[in-house]
Amino acid sequence: MRRAWGLRTYAIIYLVFLYAPILLLPLFAFNDAAIIAFPLTGFSTRWFEQLWTTQALHQALRNSLFIASITAILATLLGTCAARAGTMPSFPGKRGALGFVMLPLVLPEIVIAVALLIVVRQVLDLNLSNWTVIAAHTVICIPFSIAILNGAFQNLDPSFEEAAMDLGETRWGAFRLVTLPLVLPGIISSLLICFIISLDDFVIAQFLTGSNPTMPVYIYGLTRFVDALPLIMALGTILVTISITLLIIAEYFRRRGVARAGFKDTGGFL
Amino acid sequence: MTALIQLRGIHKHYGDYHALRGIDLEIRQGEFFSLLGPSGCGKTTLLRTIAGFETPSSGTLMIDGKDMAAVPANHRPTNMVFQSYAIFPHLTVAENVGFGLRREPMSKDQKTKAVAEALAMVGLSGYGTRAAHALSGGQRQRVALARALILKPKVLLLDEPLSALDKKMREQMQVELIRLQRTVGITFILVTHDQEEALVMSDRIAVMFEGEIGQMADPETLYRRPNSRRVAEFIGKMNILPGQVGMEGNRIVVDVAGLGRGAVETDQAPGGVVPGNTSVGIRPETLGVLFPGETTDRRVAEGVVDEVVYYGDMTYYDVRVPGVQQPLTISMKNIIGRPVLEVGAPTRVVWDERSLVVLSR
Ligand SMILES: Nc1ncnc2c1ncn2[C@@H]1O[C@H](COP(=O)(O)OP(=O)(O)OP(=O)(O)O)[C@@H](O)[C@H]1O
Numbered sequence: 001m002r003r004a005w006g007l008r009t010y011a012i013i014y015l016v017f018l019y020a021p022i023l024l025l026p027l028f029a030f031n032d033a034a035i036i037a038f039p040l041t042g043f044s045t046r047w048f049e050q051l052w053t054t055q056a057l058h059q060a061l062r063n064s065l066f067i068a069s070i071t072a073i074l075a076t077l078l079g080t081c082a083a084r085a086g087t088m089p090s091f092p093g094k095r096g097a098l099g100f101v102m103l104p105l106v107l108p109e110i111v112i113a114v115a116l117l118i119v120v121r122q123v124l125d126l127n128l129s130n131w132t133v134i135a136a137h138t139v140i141c142i143p144f145s146i147a148i149l150n151g152a153f154q155n156l157d158p159s160f161e162e163a164a165m166d167l168g169e170t171r172w173g174a175f176r177l178v179t180l181p182l183v184l185p186g187i188i189s190s191l192l193i194c195f196i197i198s199l200d201d202f203v204i205a206q207f208l209t210g211s212n213p214t215m216p217v218y219i220y221g222l223t224r225f226v227d228a229l230p231l232i233m234a235l236g237t238i239l240v241t242i243s244i245t246l247l248i249i250a251e252y253f254r255r256r257g258v259a260r261a262g263f264k265d266t267g268g269f270l
Numbered sequence: 271m272t273a274l275i276q277l278r279g280i281h282k283h284y285g286d287y288h289a290l291r292g293i294d295l296e297i298r299q300g301e302f303f304s305l306l307g308p309s310g311c312g313k314t315t316l317l318r319t320i321a322g323f324e325t326p327s328s329g330t331l332m333i334d335g336k337d338m339a340a341v342p343a344n345h346r347p348t349n350m351v352f353q354s355y356a357i358f359p360h361l362t363v364a365e366n367v368g369f370g371l372r373r374e375p376m377s378k379d380q381k382t383k384a385v386a387e388a389l390a391m392v393g394l395s396g397y398g399t400r401a402a403h404a405l406s407g408g409q410r411q412r413v414a415l416a417r418a419l420i421l422k423p424k425v426l427l428l429d430e431p432l433s434a435l436d437k438k439m440r441e442q443m444q445v446e447l448i449r450l451q452r453t454v455g456i457t458f459i460l461v462t463h464d465q466e467e468a469l470v471m472s473d474r475i476a477v478m479f480e481g482e483i484g485q486m487a488d489p490e491t492l493y494r495r496p497n498s499r500r501v502a503e504f505i506g507k508m509n510i511l512p513g514q515v516g517m518e519g520n521r522i523v524v525d526v527a528g529l530g531r532g533a534v535e536t537d538q539a540p541g542g543v544v545p546g547n548t549s550v551g552i553r554p555e556t557l558g559v560l561f562p563g564e565t566t567d568r569r570v571a572e573g574v575v576d577e578v579v580y581y582g583d584m585t586y587y588d589v590r591v592p593g594v595q596q597p598l599t600i601s602m603k604n605i606i607g608r609p610v611l612e613v614g615a616p617t618r619v620v621w622d623e624r625s626l627v628v629l630s631r
């Protein structure tokens with residue numbers, strides 16, 4: 001009993017520590033004052049209105065959305081192939097290959113960013129653009145995609161595709177008609193998670209972005225101007241809301257996939 | 271009549287592992303054929319080779335007179351019931367059963383009708399709209415059967431289809447499968463490691479050991495005249511006694527430890543006769559014990575009761591006879607009014623020369 005009580009206190013302190021700063025975002029975003037300080041002076045939506053009219057911001061948003069969309073699609077496509085390969089009986093170097101693909105998960109982002117910067121600038125001699133960011137984001141997103149899709153694929157009975165082929169379908173037909181519908185929730189979940197990761201990333205984008213910054217890079221640029229702080233608060237409020245919404249949708253699809261195929265749930269993000 | 275399925279010298283290697291070691295086998299149209307053997311002997315591998323999911327390392331496979339080497343699984347006239355049933359969980363029962371009709375040139379009505387017929391055949395009429403993942407084990411099994419039979423294959427392949435069911439359900443499905451096979455007249459190839467199931471259901475059985483066929487025969491021959499010790503030990507209970515075998519003129523004579531000398535016919539040595547030391551098999555139910563006061567004109571051997579196991583309809587006696595290390599197991603039908611012998615009681619074992627099998631290998 002005492003121990004349960006102690007654990008609960010710990011959990012509460014942990015959550016306050018984690019979320020209190022985030023709760024400050026909307027508080028000051030809707031505050032009618034140019035400086036971030038208590039006491040609050042009154043409710044206002046003027047910071048949001050100001051966001052609406054800032055052209056540079058819109059450009060950054062478009063960049064971010066473009067990069068995140070392409071990244072989500074590429075990473076999920078490659079992640080699907082890798083997860084599918086993981087279900088194959090065995091092939092030479094299978095363990096090594098899968099381990100290698102998961103490596104970016106534990107490498108510091110800044111290492112990946114610098115390494116890619118050197119490759120792009122020095123080795124390939126390319127200009128930085130949205131595509132260099134996409135390439136880097138895809139690399140860091142693939143492990144997440146694989147982790148999500150592995151669960152979806154590993155739960156599949158290997159006889160499903162064989163049964164479909166036995167009933168006259170081609171290899172592709174068997175994949176499309178049986179495997180794909182069963183892993184589709186996992187694919188949607190992966191798309192959303194990769195989208196969020198790319199949208200939220202600052203370190204890699206800071207290094208690899210071209211002349212057009214992404215949203216987080218743009219925000220970082222704004223922090224140099226003290227009077228832009230309420231604007232950042234408003235922007236942050238919007239981004240946090242979007243991220244949490246997408247995460248909830250992703251988890252919904254992941255769970256639905258697990259339930260649809262009648263499997264036991266063995267983890268997830270929420 | 272030529273065989274529907276012909277396998278000639280089929281070998282399969284997985285890397286260094288030699289999973290199939292020269293399988294020769296012919297299966298006739300309409301036959302209920304079983305592949306029986308201990309775990310890991312290659313039954314599934316052989317079945318999957320016929321289905322087209324494994325490519326043999328060498329040898330030929332003909333189905334209905336056509337070489338299957340270049341024919342992929344989806345174009346073979348075979349359909350399979352998987353051990354896990356592999357019912358597609360995202361489809362309804364009707365969609366599962368009708369899956370194979372997707373590519374058939376039939377109208378929607380014809381397909382609906384075919385699905386209804388297939389469901390009726392396995393006793394699942396009215397289950398069409400159910401979600402497949404909500405079915406019980408026995409129902410999944412029936413859906414898998416209907417799904418595989420709807421294409422009217424020349425051969426239905428079944429990989430341990432009953433092993434996931436409880437005993438009662440299994441016995442019921444055995445009967446249903448036999449009946450189904452007779453109605454549709456399709457050749458069934460059943461994989462099982464359950465010798466009783468194979469004996470009950472099959473027209474013919476191939477007993478496999480370590481990638482080879484040990485013996486191929488109808489259930490009765492297999493049971494009464496196993497051609498080797500491993501077949502005898504795998505199927506049913508068999509007393510195996512050391513002995514000597516030799517030819518006297520054109521008669522086969524065996525000297526069985528503990529029982530005595532006797533002459534046997536050629537069919538009692540299906541594995542051939544190698545003069546010298548041999549093993550001799552005799553089934554528990556072909557032996558008997560004499561109760562006090564009984565007499566017989568069959569052969570007898572003196573012994574002492576070592577163990578009594580009472581089964582209700584049967585009693586199993588283990589009887590020690592001089593000259594044999596292992597006690598003989600004897601099964602006797604219980605008859606009203608006849609006492610059960612006690613452990614330690616002296617008794618006489620009765621046997622017949624015709625019940626002996628010479629197991630040279
Ligand atoms: N894809 C494979 N790669 C390597 N070895 C395999 C493969 N498939 C089967 N084997 C091996 O071949 C042997 C025969 O396997 P198979 O599945 O045919 O046995 P089985 O008779 O069906 O046994 P069980 O009754 O356990 O199902 C086994 O030793 C197995 O380990």
Ligand SMILES: [Mg+2]
Pocket residue numbers: 313314315
């Ligand atoms: Mg098997």
